[in-house]
Amino acid sequence: MSHHVDGGSGAFHLAAAPGVSRVVRMGFRMDAVTVVVADLGKSTAFYQRLGCTFEPGGHPGAAIADLGGLRLLLYTEDLLRELDWDIDQDAPRTGVTLGIRCDTAAELDELYAWLDEDGYGFREPLDAPWARRHATVQDPDGTHIDLYAPLP
Structure with missing residues (x-):
């Protein structure tokens, strides 16, 4: 097609x-990625560590951050239940990975170590065969965030 x-x-x-x-x-146009979270406070704190600034106000079960033309939407499981969504069936949990580009491999390693200290580490940094340093962390609900940086 x-x-x-x-x-x-x-x-x-x-x-x-x-x-x-x-x-x-x-x-x-596609302009948002939604992540379903159990605890909005923990999740907004995690994503704030990654540079997200959330809009004030709004529904108490949702948080929205503008990522420069793409928005990150955090919706709580409770909010989805209010909408009569089946959390196990309707919530977008599997197969979604967010990505963060680091300027250098050293910055990737530093970011990974900082997040890993608090238990968010998932896959330790490695040099991938496609000339990128790569690592994976996960948010409080297990959503994967790939960290990557170009290798010289």
Whole structure:
């Protein structure tokens, strides 16, 4: 399937199969990643350590941080239950990994060590074969955050 996005105008060209195409005009773009959390206080504190600044106010079961065009949304399990979501079935928990780019391998190692001191370490730093230093930490609910840095 091919597609073409026209620089923010909302024009899309979609080709589902050879010879089949259609133009759809819609005003949308992906702008958020949602993480379901058990304890909003612990989770906002963790993500603040990673440089997130959360918007004041809002619903007591949600926190929103602007990451520069992409938003991080933290929703509590209790908030989702209020919406009658089945936490085990409807909550987006598996298969999602967030990523943090570090400028240098040394900075990655320092960030990993700092988070690991408080039990957030998951995969220790290593030099990956694709010329990047790589490590993984996890937030208080087990969501993985990959740390990566280019290798010289």
